[in-house]
Amino acid sequence: MKNKYHNQVDVFFEKNKQHLLSNYPGIKLSRLIQEVLDNQLDSEEKINSFFEELMRGRPLEYIFGKAFFYQSEFLVDERVLIPRSETEILVEKALEFSASMKQVKVIDVGTGSGAILLSYLKERQDHQDLAWACDISEEALAVAKKNTALMSLEGKVHFFESDRLSEIEEKFDVILTNPPYIKEHSDRAGVHHQVLNYEPAQALFLKDEGYEEWFELFFKQIKSQLKENGFSLMEGHENHLQKLKSLAHEVGFQKVEILKDYNNCDRFLYIRH
Ligand SMILES: C[S@@+](CC[C@H](N)C(=O)[O-])C[C@H]1O[C@@H](n2cnc3c(N)ncnc32)[C@H](O)[C@@H]1O
Numbered sequence: 001m002k003n004k005y006h007n008q009v010d011v012f013f014e015k016n017k018q019h020l021l022s023n024y025p026g027i028k029l030s031r032l033i034q035e036v037l038d039n040q041l042d043s044e045e046k047i048n049s050f051f052e053e054l055m056r057g058r059p060l061e062y063i064f065g066k067a068f069f070y071q072s073e074f075l076v077d078e079r080v081l082i083p084r085s086e087t088e089i090l091v092e093k094a095l096e097f098s099a100s101m102k103q104v105k106v107i108d109v110g111t112g113s114g115a116i117l118l119s120y121l122k123e124r125q126d127h128q129d130l131a132w133a134c135d136i137s138e139e140a141l142a143v144a145k146k147n148t149a150l151m152s153l154e155g156k157v158h159f160f161e162s163d164r165l166s167e168i169e170e171k172f173d174v175i176l177t178n179p180p181y182i183k184e185h186s187d188r189a190g191v192h193h194q195v196l197n198y199e200p201a202q203a204l205f206l207k208d209e210g211y212e213e214w215f216e217l218f219f220k221q222i223k224s225q226l227k228e229n230g231f232s233l234m235e236g237h238e239n240h241l242q243k244l245k246s247l248a249h250e251v252g253f254q255k256v257e258i259l260k261d262y263n264n265c266d267r268f269l270y271i272r273h
Pocket of ligand 1: 080081082083084087109110111112113114115116134135136137140162163164179180181202203204
């Protein structure tokens, strides 16, 4: 498991440990060595450029252009959010709640890299589901399309540039979404500087004023585009989900439940008519 640069990585890590830990909380020497091996950094030039990126704090997923999510590897770059492990729960729950549904019409709103939708479709390949994906960012859609091809799902997803569901007229059995949900000002202090520096702001933030109205409109769209026996799963902010739950009830949904993440924080809304 060693390559000839092992020593250099070791010395670099020890020398810059504090700085590296502030950029990459919890990072270990063994992880850096593994990245060097996995990504075939086999020249002085490649190693030095890797060290420079690390000193700048660029996320490893963007440096190497890939992120692992659920059961697959996805192409990622600065046009899309790096898919997070807690979002895998949304995929698991979506699969669980649709286990008895034969062929579903499913949409992922704010698809980014496509991680949620493509993971869901891959697990349900026998069902011949009909799939839509939308994002307000044309650049993000380009990444999602590449991932669709990589997962041999080309031609199976209809892509739309759309503000939430405004450009889509279909009705769906399953509406999945991990929308931006951090309040631009009041939640900002809790966001790591690496995220602020590198990930697309449009994927993360909503304005503080108008935050609830943004979701109210979204819930109204979901209400009119969710089929009678369908369900929606939405990821959200632990401090705002209780409020969004009440809002979803006000919009007319009868069943709205909060689901937790791995840290036992409120993380998802499960919504049915
Ligand atoms: C938190 S990221 C989620 C990306 C991906 N679904 C995931 O879970 O990794 C939110 C995504 O929503 C998109 N987005 C932001 N505002 C939107 C809007 N008004 N309508 C549709 N998509 C939006 C962003 O471009 C971004 O790709």
